[in-house]
Amino acid sequence: MLTHYLPILDQLEPFLIAHDGIRGDLQLSPAGIEIPPQNVFHPQHRKNGEFLRMLALVDQLTFGPFGMDMPSWVFYDCAVMPGAVFGLGIRAHKLETWAREAMKVPADYDGLVPMSQFIAIPILSGFVPGRAAPRTWMLYTLESMNQVSAGIAPFGTLHLTLFLGLHVFPIEELWGATQWRSPKLDTYADLGPLELRTAYTPAHSLPRTFSFRLTISPEHLTSVLTAPRVHPLAPPPNALLDVDDVAALQALQREIEAGLRVEVVGRPFAHGTHVRVPLHRQALEPQGASDVAL
């Protein structure tokens, strides 16, 4: 399954940033790909400061244009202390000169330079009896330098990072929040049908954000890499959402709050300036209905 992505690992190496408390819960050989011990960084050790600075730059370059770059204090408090960071990086000497300059790599640095990162943090409701680590996690960040500098890293780096990141963390249920017009919606749609928890989110800096929930299964992990035209677990679409129509997003949000179950069941598509996202709308069964059916 990994075959057509494996050449990425000729250039890039997996890395992990995790403190001692969480490291034991993480898979250090995701999908059989070993994270080299020298690429497992402790976020609180001084010697890792340069690598962490470059990781902050990746975030600044990819999320800055959205007004959502992550200050380092947020990275520390909200990401690397509650959760951990998985990513792919390249040895500094393998970078071309222009790329070294773009990443502000110091002249005497020959360590790893991050090209992508996947961050997940625990969600309170994920703690269940009989299990030490939480089963529910928030996909806090997924980003690749290719988003802003196509070609600086191998094609497919983002997908492979997501695929391996989902193997690193013990995630059974994944939550996430992203913008309706984000190109990454393609990647998330490849994961499988995304159950919408919000369709319009005024609590977020960008209200045209949606929140989703997904139970992770082997089919979901596989489909990130195979990118099927129709996801095997997705029901057929029965509605199209105009993601630039705020009134439509708000109306959908009210329906979700009223109990309507809505899933994103495919990648967005565009005709001219019109962007549509395929949805499956399914009203929840009235309480007790399943008992009656049984």
Add this chain to the structure above:
Amino acid sequence: MLPFEIRGVHLLDQLVPYVVATPNNAAHLNLQPFGVAVAAENVIDPLRLDSAIFLDLLHKLDGLTFGPEGMPMPKWVFYDCAEVPGAIYGLARPAHQVWPKVRELFKIPDGYQGLVPVSMYVAIPMQRQGTWFGHNLSSLAPVFRRLELLDDLDLAGLGSLTKGLALKCFGVQQFWGATQWLSKALYIHVKFGPLELQTAFTPAHSEHETLTYGFAVTDAKLRASMGDPSVDLWRPPVDFWLDGHDILAMIALQDRLEAGERFCIPEAPRRSGDTQQVPIAQIG
């Protein structure tokens, strides 16, 4: 009413508690910390449209508290890092009872009938049940003092009361947090007892002169933090003092922590001109 004596008990007569949490997370919270009940209508669901004004007011509270120090929290951070994964606990005043100057300060929309937050505590769950990372304590008390808003309103103790009730509400058993060596908040933090140091110099943080601290949470520590005079916490003797401006001393201490030595901040710092002397005790 709390079942023990505290300094700011009058605050619970003037303010009501609230919680921001998704329904799934709210089911994991203690909504009657120390018997102080959070009314069902004051459990705010961040996934709903009708929560928008209250959540905007929380954002303003954060801006009023941290704006002057340059670390206000973007709204997406509230959502992604707190409201969805964790919870927010705080004290508020119903809009129809809110003081006119506060109404003006918050620019409360006409017709708004909900709560107006005057304090909040934000924490994020870590990898084990009961282990949390404290992220943000906001209180209008210093804002009132700075802007001389209400001379006759005593908000002293609001921050400590909010944090103590919040940790009980969240079910925190092991707490971790980060703050700066020169922060006045250290005076609040040490009310919970000695603070074990995890870092003394933190390049991963915007402010490298940040320390990471933690403590095992007990009811006695929470009561002490809120000002219960009947609780007396054990504190180890001070071995040396660290100047809040002395970066080389922080780095030296960090190196010793990374080498496996253990230290704590046993008691409150001392102000000394424009700096702060922080006591350090070696514990292993």
